[in-house]
Amino acid sequence: MIYYSTNGKAPLATLQKAVVKGLAEDKGLYMPQSINPLPRSFFGSIQDLSFQEIAYQVADCFFGEDVEAEALRKIVYDTLSFDVPAVRVTDNIFSLELFHGPTLAFKDVGARFMARLLQYFIRDLKDSKDLKEVNVLVATSGDTGSAVANGFLGVEGIHVYVLYPKGKVSPIQECQFTTLGQNVTAVEVDGVFDDCQALVKSAFMDRELNERMQLTSANSINVARFLPQSFYYFYAYAQLKKLGLADNVVACVPSGNFGNICSALFGKRMGLPIKRFIAANNANDVFFHYLLTGIYTPRASVQTIANAMDVGDPSNFARIYDLYNSSHEAICADISGASYTDDQISGTMRECLKQTGYLLDPHGACGYRALQEGLREGEVGFFLETAHPAKFKQVVDDICGTDIEIPARLQAFMKGKKKSVPMGKDFGEFKSYLMSR
Numbered sequence: 001m002i003y004y005s006t007n008g009k010a011p012l013a014t015l016q017k018a019v020v021k022g023l024a025e026d027k028g029l030y031m032p033q034s035i036n037p038l039p040r041s042f043f044g045s046i047q048d049l050s051f052q053e054i055a056y057q058v059a060d061c062f063f064g065e066d067v068e069a070e071a072l073r074k075i076v077y078d079t080l081s082f083d084v085p086a087v088r089v090t091d092n093i094f095s096l097e098l099f100h101g102p103t104l105a106f107k108d109v110g111a112r113f114m115a116r117l118l119q120y121f122i123r124d125l126k127d128s129k130d131l132k133e134v135n136v137l138v139a140t141s142g143d144t145g146s147a148v149a150n151g152f153l154g155v156e157g158i159h160v161y162v163l164y165p166k167g168k169v170s171p172i173q174e175c176q177f178t179t180l181g182q183n184v185t186a187v188e189v190d191g192v193f194d195d196c197q198a199l200v201k202s203a204f205m206d207r208e209l210n211e212r213m214q215l216t217s218a219n220s221i222n223v224a225r226f227l228p229q230s231f232y233y234f235y236a237y238a239q240l241k242k243l244g245l246a247d248n249v250v251a252c253v254p255s256g257n258f259g260n261i262c263s264a265l266f267g268k269r270m271g272l273p274i275k276r277f278i279a280a281n282n283a284n285d286v287f288f289h290y291l292l293t294g295i296y297t298p299r300a301s302v303q304t305i306a307n308a309m310d311v312g313d314p315s316n317f318a319r320i321y322d323l324y325n326s327s328h329e330a331i332c333a334d335i336s337g338a339s340y341t342d343d344q345i346s347g348t349m350r351e352c353l354k355q356t357g358y359l360l361d362p363h364g365a366c367g368y369r370a371l372q373e374g375l376r377e378g379e380v381g382f383f384l385e386t387a388h389p390a391k392f393k394q395v396v397d398d399i400c401g402t403d404i405e406i407p408a409r410l411q412a413f414m415k416g417k418k419k420s421v422p423m424g425k426d427f428g429e430f431k432s433y434l435m436s437r
């Protein structure tokens with residue numbers, strides 16, 4: 001498959017180059033030149049297939065030309081070592097629980113897949129003696145760092161640097177990337193998330209550094225991280241079909257950087273019979289405003305209780321815009337939006353718990369509420385429960401009056417010893433640190 005840049009000014013790339021580089025030379029996002037539809041027969045019997053089998057068929061469409069079948073199958077099966085059940089919350093609303101992976105958030109899927117695909121390509125490059133080690137830089141406000149660090153942990157030929165803002169991530173989140181050791185280095189930046197992101201961006205643009213070491217990004221701009229997210233939309237559909245509820249399916253996605261919903265839209269292009277999509281936002285709702293007005297105006301993000309969605313300029317907007325040939329009308333035909341204040345989010349969490357017994361996290365709550373308000377007669381909806389409520393224990397307990405038990409795999413991280421490299425927000429310091437590695 002050939003990949004082009006959404007900015008249209010970079011050379012075309014192979015999958016290998018798109019994955020190893022992350023971002024195109026013109027700072028655009030890579031897009032596959034074609035999206036292959038899956039055969040009708042696949043959808044006819046999808047309800048009888050396992051999650052891994054469904055995922056492999058989808059992966060084959062995207063990556064089959066570039067990765068040997070046996071290797072791709074192994075990558076998919078290793079990645080999806082956990083279930084993604086669709087749990088019924090009300091008559092017509094299901095929660096697609098994406099928190100059963102190692103770090104209890106949906107980002108495990110993309111991060112684990114990317115780690116394995118990158119390793120596959122590096123082996124290739126190593127044989128041609130082009131390359132030594134690949135260094136993955138990732139800036140995080142919490143969830144991305146833990147998923148990426150755990151996804152890449154122990155993967156040979158790759159070193160991960162997780163840059164995070166000192167004192168600005170929750171203790172549970174912090175221990176998920178500072179206690180790992182091995183090929184994962186936590187860099188504790190004396191600043192805010194934007195400073196971390198700026199350091200990563202400067203590193204990618206620094207010529208001397210890039211001559212010295214192979215750098216790549218593991219943020220959702222990487223095609224190997226965002227495309228695999230389409231797997232679970234197919235599996236959600238399969239689960240609803242098994243229940244005889246697949247005729248008018250609506251998928252609702254709590255959205256921040258819009259990588260997750262973007263992969264759902266790719267699924268639709270491959271023939272996935274989902275009727276329509278809802279992008280649920282917190283107060284950071286530039287996409288919602290775009291839907292209403294046709295004008296996209298990025299703005300600084302504001303802090304909310306659904307903090308993984310605090311994004312003021314979602315990077316994958318460029319992909320959605322490109323996928324729909326810049327047509328506002330076409331985008332609105334497939335996607336609608338919603339936006340909720342912190343008060344509305346916490347009210348929804350309390351009400352849902354009271355009425356159904358189901359405990360939502362603040363991100364999933366946006367999705368649940370958008371379905372509650374937006375489902376029409378005859379439709380069945382599923383929202384993505386993007387993280388386990390225990391990841392936001394303090395917030396959830398305060399709102400719902402609960403005392404959520406922290407799952408054992410999360411507790412295991414908290415027993416480890418924290419190790420991090422202190423770093424100022426000045427690029428010079430970060431550069432000389434990397435150069436000395």
Ligand SMILES: *Cc1c(COP(=O)(O)O)cnc(C)c1O
Nearest residue numbers: 143256257258259260308386387
């Ligand atoms: C990252 C994240 C989101 C937002 O996903 P995008 O792909 O950036 O739109 C939503 N919820 C949680 C819990 C997340 O970690």
